[in-house]
């Protein structure tokens with residue numbers, strides 16, 4: 074079936090919904106496609122907060138936020154774009170408030186704010202309260218608020234439609250091809266302009282905070298159509314995933330005063346005394362940026378101060394102590410994460426510390442865009458006509474080598490809106506263009522191969538092997554040897570993927586087929602992460618090479634662009650980092 078819309082938005086998370094809302098307000102014919110029912114998008118899992126220099130609890134300024142984000146990014150973020158984000162964050166949060174988002178309040182009725190990692194006052198003097206929040210359900214509230222607004226503005230939703238390909242004609246995008254889960258039908262959506270807000274790829278790793286649907290689809294679709302991906306080596310590991318499960322314990326827990334402890338420090342549980350982070354980052358302690366905290370945790374474990382096991386077994390962990398915060402703070406400000414600790418680990422955070430370990434959390438890299446969400450055709454800033462992206466799938470690049478907590482929720486609303494505005498401009502004088510050949514040919518071929526192939530490979534087995542090797546070789550610490558092993562394993566798994574055959578032949582909610590398609594995307598993305606990590610011979614932000622321990626600004630103060638150059642070959646190109654105000658300095662907290 075062929076549909077025709079002025080604009081197609083793929084993804085109904087915060088970025089997609091904010092973009093769709095903008096377009097609908099200009100009376101364009103907009104449709105949102107989402108593989109999940111909209112309010113199941115991962116934005117709904119975001120817990121801790123959205124950062125904006127509102128200054129409601131203490132004096133603050135967008136410039137401090139700008140500085141913190143640049144420093145947090147290990148100077149790889151593009152400063153022109155970061156400045157825009159930090160300035161527009163304030164308006165974006167107030168706009169959410171006016172849409173009806175129930176933020177927590179200060180005693181005098183303003184939006185309440187709390188501390189978060191890497192956010193400081195006066196260019197690094199000490200932690201600042203910058204994260205606006207709704208208990209530990211901030212993302213849930215954002216998602217529902219934006220969904221309500223889209224419904225009010227009559228945005229058309231195609232729920233449980235799985236986008237599998239882009240219609241790229243030369244340097245112009247003409248829409249998408251999607252599979253309808255309820256019927257098995259393949260649809261062609263012709264559009265004058267298309268937006269990708271499909272989120273990240275955390276499921277490439279065995280321990281992750283990410284939802285099952287985080288399978289890197291948007292990135293892989295672009296890659297397969299010859300477009301580049303930017304800075305894929307930078308994968309954020311959040312310090313506090315629930316042990317073995319990876320389910321997130323928000324940084325808000327440390328923002329409220331939580332302290333990480335090692336085995337030798339257990340006598341101090343409940344005392345509120347400093348833990349090992351005080352020596353690593355004397356000014357901000359447990360609120361150092363995530364890359365530093367995750368590394369510090371591994372260092373504790375390597376030094377034999379973890380709670381159990383060795384580094385190789387992956388069973389090591391540390392603990393997060395909230396006991397001194399008291400029952401009221403824990404229950405009122407951190408209700409969801411306390412519930413997770415009770416439910417999944419049978420640990421009572423009011424009286425016991427919570428077992429935690431670093432968990433794959435966020436994609437700093439992705440589909441390269443400019444400040445208005447235009448997708449880049451190459452490192453030379455040429456844009457793909459009509460194609461836009463924002464949110465976790467994209468790389469603008471505001472997060473550089475390491476994202477600060479609360480900056481993703483800002484990213485999705487600020488750049489979702491900017492992309493929407495830019496798309497309305499583009500729509501003023503663009504045409505539908507012609508779609509030639511068989512637009513759904515590639516997708517139909519892939520589905521046919523998976524359903525009717527004679528191969529013997531199984532999706533679950535390949536996926537497990539990929540997740541294990543990525544965690545082991547391209548995790549918090551990496552070396553040439555570990556990355557090469559993981560890269561080779563992933564390439565072998567890609568070959569075996571060609572022999573995958575599924576048993577479910579039905580057209581009705583064929584989840585086996587969906588999982589097989591998702592695995593194909595994940596394998597491509599995992600391969601790009603490994604190749605990019607191997608290529609960057611320095612340590613910066615979340616990319617820590619044990620064989621190249623130092624940051625190397627002389628050779629590597631630049632963005633990586635990776636593209637496919639054949640079935641098993643990649644090519645690299647580079648884009649300079651935009652530095653407007655803050656010159657790179659050593660990162661001390």
Ligand SMILES: Cc1cc2nc3c(=O)[nH]c(=O)nc-3n(C[C@H](O)[C@H](O)[C@H](O)COP(=O)(O)OP(=O)(O)OC[C@H]3O[C@@H](n4cnc5c(N)ncnc54)[C@H](O)[C@@H]3O)c2cc1C
Pocket residue numbers: 083084085086087088089106107108109110111114115116117118119120121122123124211212234235236237270271272273282283284286290291321323434435463464465466478479480481482483485
């Ligand atoms: C547990 C957790 C807690 C977090 N807490 C915070 C926090 O406190 N503060 C903060 O700033 N950030 C936080 N983050 C990060 C932040 O929530 C995400 O980066 C952000 O919400 C991503 O939004 P998005 O709109 O890009 O994608 P998502 O919200 O994930 O939406 C992706 C959408 O794309 C759709 N989709 C994907 N692929 C396809 C396809 N092929 N076809 C059709 N549809 C598709 C999905 O159905 C979904 O609707 C957290 C993340 C996690 C995992």
